[in-house]
Amino acid sequence: AIRDEQMHPYWAAFGYACVRVDMRGCGESDGLLIDEYLQQELEDAVEVIGWLAQQDWCSGKVGMMGKSWGGFNSLQVAALRPAALKAIITVCSTDDRYADDIHYRGGALLTENFSWASTMSCYMAKAPDPLLLPETWREHWLERLQNMPLLARNWLEHTYKDAYWKHGSINENYSALKAAVYCVGGWGDAYSVAIPRIIQGLPGPKKALIGPWAHKYPNFASPKPEVDFLAEAKRWWDYWLKDINNGIMDEAVIAAYIQDAVPPQASYEQRPGLWVEGNQWPLQSQTLKFNLSSDRKLTKSKTAGKVSLKSPLTTGSASGEYCVIWCGPDFPTDQRQDDANSLSFDTEPLESQISILGASELKVRVTSDQDCGQIIVRLCDVSPNGSSKRISYGVLNLAMRNGLDCPKLVVAGEVMNVSIKLDDTGYQIPVGHRLRLAVSSAYFPLIWPAPKKAKLTLDLASSCLTIPCHDRSATLVRDLGQGYVCPVKKTKKIRPEKHDRVIQTDARDGLV
Known part of the structure; x- marks a missing residue:
């Protein structure tokens, strides 16, 4: 994936083996994807971590990282306590699948529930790469198409936080997590509310970085300012996977961004503001x-x-x-x-x-x-x-x-x-x-x-x-650097990127 190519070479240059795993029924993995975050999905990840730890090129210490679904997985797998998993970085995720995910909000049904189900149908209908699976790609593809679930129906059958949603919601038992947790996200993201809650709930080692960003990694985020996420992640991995005492755990637990006022508009290139830090949430009691x-x-x-x-x-x-x-x-x-x-x-x-x-x-x-x-x-x-x-x-x-x-x-x-x-x-x-x-x-x-x-x-x-409120004191001491993205050597642009959002109102009846 291009996104992995933009990040993994950076850490590999410092001696880390970066492994990307396709879930069952996705990419070139066999099996079927039936729903989000099923126990089988999490157990597969635990098995992968165990396999990695046994390789002769591995020290026996493993980290896990992901954004959105991968961020959910990182928290959920950490709650299963695989012995080799020492630290995770969870980006744009949540600890509560019902309260903050893309299905319900405050117990009200999000229309995003249906658009996300449609998006997932598109992903799940994709064929494996024939170049990687020349003999079996068509067989796997047909199996996926014939067994594709209607995910929106699954989610509509659970209208409150029942056992279905509690599964995979780590706020049901924060103490299950023993690995160190670094939470990263932005105020422009739907999942930003989870980071303060996770920091309040986790009893173990933890850290948080909250910028102005939308649902993106902060080294190529929008709106800016971007930060050097690759270097920050390396510091985290160095401390927990290589036992390098680089001072990252001596710093304030939370770095958060106070955005300056800006006129309302549908997108922003930049959000000026101020970085502050502290060790609990909220940072101040006033x-x-x-x-x-x-x-x-x-x-x-x-x-x-x-x-x-x-x-x-x-x-x-x-x-x-x-x-x-x-x-x-x-x-x-x-x-x-x-x-x-x-x-x-x-x-x-x-x-x-x-x-x-x-x-x-x-x-x-x-x-x-x-x-x-x-x-x-x-x-x-x-x-x-x-x-x-x-x-x-x-x-x-x-x-x-x-x-x-x-x-x-x-x-x-x-x-x-x-x-x-x-x-x-x-x-x-x-x-x-x-x-x-x-x-x-x-x-x-x-x-x-x-x-x-x-x-x-x-x-x-x-x-x-x-x-x-915050009195704008305790400004961030350390420099978060500038966003860096590893160059991608070979890409093909199929068509120009375009994003539209149109709202129409019928003048006769006021319908939107």
């Missing part, structure tokens, strides 16, 4: 607290009263893609229309800047006039010109208010105490800007609409928005 008022303000004082909302189903048209994978025009755009379709609560123009670092949370009592409902909360940066940039967001299917593994029916008119945790992020709001909390009952096309269009009523006296 918070800001606001209440929601009947005059649509974020205030420091409690206000009695109730407000209701019944968002148009088109609310969410500026949400962007759930997971920015291809780095096209996929980030959230100007939120003004979505804000207008929501209950929005603003601060006064800020007299001093606020640097957010961590996960904001809204607690409030809610009632629904139907036996269902979903609540979506967005935190936005409103500039003096009126543009609204989404800083973070959170989603809750009200049937999951007691926990993602504990569904409870919504009873129309019954008061529900809910807590909506927004994604962790790092973002600075400048002087003169306003902070906005927008609450809606729909967020399509990011999440599938609720079965019925419910009107939600919020009890303002119960509301409390907590925002974790």
Whole structure:
């Protein structure tokens, strides 16, 4: 694979053997791929690690690394404790397959569930390389096509965090992991929320690097700044696989990026900001607290009263893609229309800047006039010109208010105490800007609409928005370097790269 060729030669030059393994039913491996992260898949990886450790060119110490699916695998295999596996690097992954993966969010069904199933069908339908398997490629290919599962159906059959999703979710038992874990990701990625949770939960040796990036390795990431990930990974491998005391474990556990404010747009080449470091999450304990008022303000004082909302189903048209994978025009755009379709609560123009670092949370009592409902909360940066940039967001299917593994029916008119945790992020709001909390009952096309269009009523006296802050001290001491990618010697460009994302609204009926 080109991506491996961009990285593996670097580490090989320092004496590491880099091995890429095709899973069952993929590439040139035989067998069938039936679903994600099955026990057989993990046991195959354990067997491969054992085989590697026995080779005469191996010291007996093995590391494992991957992004996305491979990052999931690294965590899941480490939880099985193969003796030779001493350290992993997990990039853009999660410890909770239900809470943060590409299927459900806050118990609400992601439309990405279907697009990912379609993507997987394309991957699974690919034939083995006839140059590598000249005698058997067609036989393997036909077997795959004849046994290809409809993955979307598998995932739709498990609507809450049951045993299906708990399998492979290492947050069910963090103590199972004994290998050292380095978590890498970016605030622009759908899985960024998992890194703080993993750092809080793992009892063993660990480290984290969180930049502004989307779903990419940080040495060729978007948006920039890139970092020298290859050198950073080498330091990790040197310490854990070669016993070189290079000081990496004497450094702060977490390096995190606080992004500067930027105008809302669908893609970014660069996100200016500040690197900070610390040893726990959140890095600092200071918070800001606001209440929601009947005059649509974020205030420091409690206000009695109730407000209701019944968002148009088109609310969410500026949400962007759930997971920015291809780095096209996929980030959230100007939120003004979505804000207008929501209950929005603003601060006064800020007299001093606020640097957010961590996960904001809204607690409030809610009632629904139907036996269902979903609540979506967005935190936005409103500039003096009126543009609204989404800083973070959170989603809750009200049937999951007691926990993602504990569904409870919504009873129309019954008061529900809910807590909506927004994604962790790092973002600075400048002087003169306003902070906005927008609450809606729909967020399509990011999440599938609720079965019925419910009107939600919020009890303002119960509301409390907590925002974790950072004073911009404890800036990162070490230099993360510049992104480096090994040259790829031979490629053939089939067609120019192109990424489009188009939203159309019918003027007659308002359908999006």
